[in-house]
Amino acid sequence: MISLNDEQKRAxxxxxxxxxxxxxxxGKTRVLTARVIRGLGELQSPKGRIVxxxxxxxxxxxxxxxxxxxxxxxSQLWAxxxxxxxxxxxxxxxxxxxxRLRHGFSVADEFYSERIIAKLIGEAGLSPFTDICTGFDRxxxxxxxxxxxxxxxxxxxxxxxxxxxxxYDDILFLAYKILRARPEAAQILASIVRLICLDEVQDTQDxxxxxxxxxxxxxxTPPELFFVGDANQSIYDSLGAVTMxxxxxxxxxxxxxxxxxxxxxxxxxxxxxxxxxRKFRADVPPITSLTEYAAERGVISFENQTVSRGExxxxxxxxxxxxxxxxxxxxxxxxxxxxxxxVRSIARRLVNCLPHVxxxxxxxxPLQSSRDNxxxxxxxxxxxxxxxxxxRTRMRWAKEALADLASLEGSPDLEQALSARKFLRxxxxxxxxxxxxxxxxxxxxxxxxxxIGIDAVGxxxxxxxxxxxxxxxxDRLASxxxxxxxxxxxxxxxxxxxxxxxxxxxxxxxxxxxDTVIAFGMLRGYVPHWSxxxxxxxxxxxxxxxxxLYVICSRAKRRLHxxxxxxxxxxxxxxxxxxxLLMGLRFRFDQIR
Numbered sequence: 001m002i003s004l005n006d007e008q009k010r011a012x013x014x015x016x017x018x019x020x021x022x023x024x025x026x027g028k029t030r031v032l033t034a035r036v037i038r039g040l041g042e043l044q045s046p047k048g049r050i051v052x053x054x055x056x057x058x059x060x061x062x063x064x065x066x067x068x069x070x071x072x073x074x075s076q077l078w079a080x081x082x083x084x085x086x087x088x089x090x091x092x093x094x095x096x097x098x099x100r101l102r103h104g105f106s107v108a109d110e111f112y113s114e115r116i117i118a119k120l121i122g123e124a125g126l127s128p129f130t131d132i133c134t135g136f137d138r139x140x141x142x143x144x145x146x147x148x149x150x151x152x153x154x155x156x157x158x159x160x161x162x163x164x165x166x167x168y169d170d171i172l173f174l175a176y177k178i179l180r181a182r183p184e185a186a187q188i189l190a191s192i193v194r195l196i197c198l199d200e201v202q203d204t205q206d207x208x209x210x211x212x213x214x215x216x217x218x219x220x221t222p223p224e225l226f227f228v229g230d231a232n233q234s235i236y237d238s239l240g241a242v243t244m245x246x247x248x249x250x251x252x253x254x255x256x257x258x259x260x261x262x263x264x265x266x267x268x269x270x271x272x273x274x275x276x277x278r279k280f281r282a283d284v285p286p287i288t289s290l291t292e293y294a295a296e297r298g299v300i301s302f303e304n305q306t307v308s309r310g311e312x313x314x315x316x317x318x319x320x321x322x323x324x325x326x327x328x329x330x331x332x333x334x335x336x337x338x339x340x341x342x343v344r345s346i347a348r349r350l351v352n353c354l355p356h357v358x359x360x361x362x363x364x365x366p367l368q369s370s371r372d373n374x375x376x377x378x379x380x381x382x383x384x385x386x387x388x389x390x391x392r393t394r395m396r397w398a399k400e401a402l403a404d405l406a407s408l409e410g411s412p413d414l415e416q417a418l419s420a421r422k423f424l425r426x427x428x429x430x431x432x433x434x435x436x437x438x439x440x441x442x443x444x445x446x447x448x449x450x451x452i453g454i455d456a457v458g459x460x461x462x463x464x465x466x467x468x469x470x471x472x473x474x475d476r477l478a479s480x481x482x483x484x485x486x487x488x489x490x491x492x493x494x495x496x497x498x499x500x501x502x503x504x505x506x507x508x509x510x511x512x513x514x515d516t517v518i519a520f521g522m523l524r525g526y527v528p529h530w531s532x533x534x535x536x537x538x539x540x541x542x543x544x545x546x547x548x549l550y551v552i553c554s555r556a557k558r559r560l561h562x563x564x565x566x567x568x569x570x571x572x573x574x575x576x577x578x579x580x581l582l583m584g585l586r587f588r589f590d591q592i593r
Contacts, residue, residue: 002034002070007263012038017225017258019201019246023287024277024554025268028228029059029511032197033066035226036077039195043076048194051223052079053212055200057371059511060084068392075399082208083168086175087372090211092407094178094185100161101174104460106468107372108165110340112475116159120152128571131531132156135169138176138210172207179214190219200510201229202243203236209244213253225253232281233554235507235547265290268513268557270298276560276587277553280546291557298558302589304578309567313349316518319561319592320354320501323516328559330358332515334502336552338526346520347503358500366437366476366484367469367491374404374462375445375469381427382444383492398424405454408461418452426451437491438473506552517556520563522549523576545581561592 004012008027011020012034022028032052039050054060060079067074078085087107095101117132132152133143144150160167166174179186196212198204216222227249234243244252246260264287266274271289278284288294307315316335323333335350337343347361370376378401381394399420406415430447434440445466449456456462477484485491502509506519521527528544553560568576577583 002030002037002066004030004034005265007261007265008034011035011261011263014259014261017250017253017255018227018261019249019258020226020228020261020263022228022230022263023266023284024230024233024550025266025513026263027267028199028230028263029062029066031263032199032226032228033063033070035195035197036063036067036079037070037072039197039224039226040072040074040076043194046076047192048076049192050077050195050197051085051193052077052197053082053085053199053208054079055081055203055510056508057081057084058509059199062512064396065393068396071392074396082204082211083171084372086171086211089189090175090178090185091171094182097182098174098178100166100170103164104464105164105166106464107171108160108163108167109370109472110168112165112472113156113167114340117152117156120155124148124152126152129525129530129534131529134167135205136173136207138207140173140177172205172211176207176210176214179211179218183218186214186218189215190223193223195224195226198225198227199229200233201227201249202231202234203229203241203510204244205236206242209242209249209252216253222253225249225258232284232547233510233551235510235544235551237544264288267291269554270294270296270558272296272298272300273553273556273558273560276300277550279585279587280549280553280581284550293558296558298560299590299592300560300587301562301592302582302587303561303563303565304582305564305566307563307565309565312520312563312565313346313353315563316346316520317350317353319516319518320350320357322592323559324357328515329499330501331360331499332557334504334509334512334514334517334555336504336506336509336517336519336555338505338521338523338529340505340508342521343503343505343508350501350503359503360500361503365491366473370469370472373469374401374408374465375441377401377404378427378445378448379441379469381424382430382441386428395420395424398427405452405462408459408465414452414454423452435488437486437488438470438477440488440491442470506548506555509555510551513555513557515557516559516561517552518561518563519552520565522562522564522579522582523568524579525570525576527552527579542580545579549579549581 008031011018011031020031036050036052052063054063060081063079091101121128121130126148130149132149134153135143137143142150142153144153193215231243234241246258250258266287266289268291269289271294274287274289278287320333335346337346343361347359351359367376367379377397381397381401384390384394402415402418402420402423427448430444432440432443434443445456454462456466477486527548528541532544533541562582564578564582
């Protein structure tokens with residue numbers, strides 16, 4: 001069983017609805033996982049479900065991996081992002097009741113959306129730094145405040161609709177719309193879900209709250225709520241996140257009150273790293289390191305315009321090599337970028353610099369943007385080898401894939417006739433001589449369809465998912481900015497290796513922790529984005545900047561490297577400057593060169 005301190009145990013054993021405020025490293029994921037275990041043990045019916053909603057797929061995977069380690073049966077648990085929950089539990093089952101969805105739909109990935117929006121911004125003659133919000137409020141109105149941005153927003157949404165595509169913001173609004181228009185849908189969900197665990201509550205969007213409160217309010221016996229977060233780590237307000245107090249949450253969900261508990265102490269970082277990141281949030285109470293290495297000096301460095309943009313990959317590669325030479329496992333090293341476009345670029349360059357080092361970077365895989373597609377779920381089974389250490393994880397993946405196949409095939413009997421264990425045996429028995437990644441997947445997918453008796457071409461839903469999966473992958477492979485390998489060996493290595501050096505954004509690793517964090521692009525205009533600076537009050541940008549730096553630095557356990565590289569220029573030719581708070585920071589950094 002997961003070991004807990006008294007404070008954590010009090011939160012997990014609390015009876016009733018609760019909001020838990022948790023400072024960095026205070027055991028938030030541990031507490032959330034323990035509460036899920038308790039909830040699973042208290043279910044009174046085999047139809048009951050526990051729902052654990054996380055901000056990222058990585059966080060959901062972490063919770064499920066911990067439960068695998070604890071050997072906890074997970075047949076009555078659903079864990080994932082709110083977007084995946086809305087897609088799986090609301091949009092797909094109730095698509096016939098929504099005009100936008102009833103004739104079929106696919107989900108546009110973020111890379112596709114980014115390219116379309118960038119193209120529309122250029123056609124409108126707007127600055128490339130223009131921030132277009134693609135979300136809605138509960139009435140269906142867009143969230144852009146100026147006429148030009150709103151025109152781009154509307155045109156973007158029309159292009160998606162014409163192509164029978166929906167983006168992640170459409171998922172939320174359409175799910176909310178269905179629950180409001182079809183109260184029976186909310187009532188059915190409310191009768192099944194007995195506990196809702198919500199991670200990163202401070203970065204929950206208004207529509208997230210709307211969807212969840214519609215379910216809770218529809219219940220004759222409402223599910224319990226267990227929400228965890230930290231207002232000082234709210235970095236998604238630019239995307240519509242709403243930081244609610246526990247009193248405001250109670251009002252949202254129609255509760256008389258909701259209890260509020262706190263977790264103190266840090267089980268992650270050295271005291272020196274804690275002292276650094278607390279400088280960015282002056283109002284944060286003192287945080288004490290409770291680690292066994294609390295007093296270690298570790299390494300904290302800051303390259304202030306001393307590394308050029310052209311030298312950046314080599315400089316980061318040197319820091320990675322130094323950490324590896326010190327005995328740090330690759331999966332305990334994280335390279336953080338300000339935005340996803342920086343991730344894709346630096347990941348490719350790092351692979352070239354360190355060809356013998358494994359990397360775990362979404363930008364290196366042409367498949368990563370299709371996580372909600374049933375064929376993605378099947379692909380990860382074919383691209384990972386059977387092993388004792390991954391047996392429970394692959395069995396869980398097999399159950400998910402089989403459930404999705406049954407749903408899209410329109411034949412629930414498929415899931416009853418074919419157990420997950422048998423399904424996995426069939427997958428493991430299939431082989432292919434194809435050495436090109438997508439060719440291999442097409443071959444094994446077709447073999448699988450024949451083996452289990454489904455028509456992947458004749459069934460409209462399965463065929464649409466199939467075509468979308470490969471179209472997205474081909475698009476990524478053909479992209480000039482991607483330059484991705486196509487061979488099956490690279491697919492296996494890049495897609496299924498979760499123990500390599502992580503390359504992501506500060507938004508993408510919220511809630512995670514690493515021995516060594518290397519963060520670059522610490523520049524004004526990146527941290528924070530120009531949209532938080534231009535035509536905004538100075539204190540608005542400073543607030544955004546302080547939270548971003550607080551989150552970035554608090555990911556590190558022992559080693560933290562901050563880089564403000566030179567060589568970035570605005571459209572007017574002005575050099576990017578180091579972020580204001582870093583420039584004004586008084587701290588004795590280590591010299592590493």
